Amino acid sequence: MELMLEVNSLAFSYGNGPVFENVSFSLKKGEVMCILGPNGAGKSTLIKCIAGIFKPAAGSIRILGEDTASLGAKGIARQIGYVPQQNEVVFPFTVLDFVVMGRAPHLSMFSSPSAEDMEIARESLEVVGLSDLAERPVSSLSGGQSQMVLIARALVQEPSLLLLDEPTSHLDFGNQVFVLETVQRLASLGISIVMNTHMPDHAFLVGSRAAALTGGKLVALGEVETVVTSKMMSSVYGVKVAVREIEDMKRKVCLPLNGKQYTETKLIH
Amino acid sequence: MPECRYPRIALVYMLPVALLIGSLFVGRYQTPVSAVVDESMKAFSSLFFGTPASVSTQHTILFNVRLPRILAALLVGAALSTAGASFQGIFRNPLVSPYILGVGAGAGFGACLAILLWDNYLLIQLMAFAFGLLAMFLAISMGKASKGTGTLVFVLSGIIVNSIFTALTSLVKYVADPYDELPAIVFWLMGSLAAVRYGDLLYILLPMFVGALVLFLLRWRLNLLSLGDEEAKALGMNVEKMRLIVIVCATLLTSAAVSISGVIGWVGLVVPHISRMIVGPNYNRLLPMSMVIGASFMLLVDDLSRTIVATEIPLGILTSLVGAPLFAYLIRRGRMGWN
Numbered sequence: 173m174e175l176m177l178e179v180n181s182l183a184f185s186y187g188n189g190p191v192f193e194n195v196s197f198s199l200k201k202g203e204v205m206c207i208l209g210p211n212g213a214g215k216s217t218l219i220k221c222i223a224g225i226f227k228p229a230a231g232s233i234r235i236l237g238e239d240t241a242s243l244g245a246k247g248i249a250r251q252i253g254y255v256p257q258q259n260e261v262v263f264p265f266t267v268l269d270f271v272v273m274g275r276a277p278h279l280s281m282f283s284s285p286s287a288e289d290m291e292i293a294r295e296s297l298e299v300v301g302l303s304d305l306a307e308r309p310v311s312s313l314s315g316g317q318s319q320m321v322l323i324a325r326a327l328v329q330e331p332s333l334l335l336l337d338e339p340t341s342h343l344d345f346g347n348q349v350f351v352l353e354t355v356q357r358l359a360s361l362g363i364s365i366v367m368n369t370h371m372p373d374h375a376f377l378v379g380s381r382a383a384a385l386t387g388g389k390l391v392a393l394g395e396v397e398t399v400v401t402s403k404m405m406s407s408v409y410g411v412k413v414a415v416r417e418i419e420d421m422k423r424k425v426c427l428p429l430n431g432k433q434y435t436e437t438k439l440i441h
Numbered sequence: 442m443p444e445c446r447y448p449r450i451a452l453v454y455m456l457p458v459a460l461l462i463g464s465l466f467v468g469r470y471q472t473p474v475s476a477v478v479d480e481s482m483k484a485f486s487s488l489f490f491g492t493p494a495s496v497s498t499q500h501t502i503l504f505n506v507r508l509p510r511i512l513a514a515l516l517v518g519a520a521l522s523t524a525g526a527s528f529q530g531i532f533r534n535p536l537v538s539p540y541i542l543g544v545g546a547g548a549g550f551g552a553c554l555a556i557l558l559w560d561n562y563l564l565i566q567l568m569a570f571a572f573g574l575l576a577m578f579l580a581i582s583m584g585k586a587s588k589g590t591g592t593l594v595f596v597l598s599g600i601i602v603n604s605i606f607t608a609l610t611s612l613v614k615y616v617a618d619p620y621d622e623l624p625a626i627v628f629w630l631m632g633s634l635a636a637v638r639y640g641d642l643l644y645i646l647l648p649m650f651v652g653a654l655v656l657f658l659l660r661w662r663l664n665l666l667s668l669g670d671e672e673a674k675a676l677g678m679n680v681e682k683m684r685l686i687v688i689v690c691a692t693l694l695t696s697a698a699v700s701i702s703g704v705i706g707w708v709g710l711v712v713p714h715i716s717r718m719i720v721g722p723n724y725n726r727l728l729p730m731s732m733v734i735g736a737s738f739m740l741l742v743d744d745l746s747r748t749i750v751a752t753e754i755p756l757g758i759l760t761s762l763v764g765a766p767l768f769a770y771l772i773r774r775g776r777m778g779w780n
């Protein structure tokens with residue numbers, strides 16, 4: 173199958189030492205890649221580099237075989253949708269006005285969205301299940317609704333790749349699951365997804381692939397099962413972690429261990 | 442809900458025209474309706490059919506004194522409000538005024554210097570305009586030279602530029618002749634449209650037209666800029682370039698306005714808020730609405746300034762006296778249209 177995204181030896185630096193370097197991975201159509209790693213590991217920076225917000229210090233990013241360095245900001249935005257961690261909207265646009273801003277890369281500099289663009293925005297709201305909120309101001313939405321509206325705006329870009337920067341942080345349990353289900357649904361529609369997450373469990377829930385970023389390097393990359401292991405997660409997060417299969421659910425979970433279990437080294441492979 | 446709102450919004454767009462006609466009647470010199478209609482017909486026919494122009498006192502008052510001043514008030518109000526709304530968008534802050542980059546202080550200094558050196562009306566305007574632009578270029582180059590990113594550095598450079606030009610203005614006041622130049626400087630700084638003639642309008646028309654047209658065409662993109670640099674970039678926008686274009690256009694509007702009216706506060710801050718309450722924050726509707734409300738507000742205040750008492754009240758004083766309580770009222774109502 174055709175490679176949707178290829179990241180080759182990517183490096184980024186704010187000027188005083190690299191945030192990360194030599195990051196390489198690739199993604200096929202409809203695959204979901206979860207990037208795990210501790211706070212400050214550079215997960216968000218990596219996502220922003222791929223989105224074209226930051227300029228990488230070295231390496232290349234190819235989307236559908238084309239180098240993003242030659243695509244320009246507009247060209248990148250037609251292929252890659254970026255969903256930020258949280259939005260601080262100063263002015264309370266209506267949900268529809270906010271979502272239709274995702275049409276920007278498809279419009280010329282002096283034009284405004286047409287009726288057709290509005291229709292695309294409405295359809296995208298339908299995909300995330302928020303059609304009823306179209307006329308509501310974005311400032312009145314709950315955390316979960318805001319996240320879905322941000323996803324809807326990225327979908328309006330009609331991207332082949334979606335980047336989500338910790339889409340479930342700040343959300344309650346139910347909304348986390350709801351967002352993850354949406355991610356899965358979008359992947360099944362053929363969109364490739366790269367997603368940062370703090371919860372290794374989320375990789376089991378939605379991921380087809382996973383990567384662990386810590387100390388400025390990708391220390392693990394591959395199928396979720398091979399990356400989210402108790403040994404790898406323990407070393408990445410610096411706490412003791414167990415990965416277990418829930419037999420009747422045929423699914424793995426990743427659990428932190430408490431003090432007593434610490435000493436029972438048998439539990440920790 | 443939105444459907445029933447549009448007829449009312451259309452009415453707001455008629456407001457400047459209604460006020461223009463109404464303002465012709467306003468003033469110390471009594472002008473009955475019949476006289477205004479009569480003189481308008483004569484002026485119209487002399488303009489389009491070449492009949493000899495009326496030379497009556499009424500004609501002079503209506504079309505050589507009141508009309509240019511009315512047009513100036515409309516233009517200045519629209520310009521300051523459009524600039525204010527645009528600056529609020531790119532700085533992502535509803536408390537930003539058109540003078541954020543020190544344009545007002547720069548223009549004020551230019552005018553004061555011209556009063557001190559030449560006391561020529563045209564030169565005062567030119568110097569105000571030029572120093573307004575200079576202030577903007579100083580603020581921008583300072584912002585670009587700094588290591589920081591985003592809008593905050595522009596705000597800080599604006600504060601620096603503002604304080605430098607305010608100090609220089611004080612210096613000019615200090616050395617000015619206290620019986621002749623100083624009152625002229627003080628009066629200019631308080632803002633007035635009393636001396637405006639057609640010739641002045643002609644010369645501000647080009648920068649205002651260019652600034653307003655470009656901002657009007659870019660108005661939907663202002664929505665994107667108000668999301669912040671990273672999100673705008675991720676949506677494919679060249680943020681640095683776009684911000685620069687908006688700053689230059691908004692400064693053209695502000696400098697042109699200040700050069701004929703003096704520094705008039707509050708309009709560029711309050712009007713975008715009123716407009717946001719009427720049509721919401723989407724710049725597609727907000728920018729044209731700000732133009733219309735700004736023009737109407739300025740004209741109303743100017744009408745007040747020439748009628749309340751026998752002598753003129755400087756405009757800057759009135760806009761603050763009218764604008765500040767209005768702003769307080771809006772805050773109390775809690776319907777500012779932002780978070």
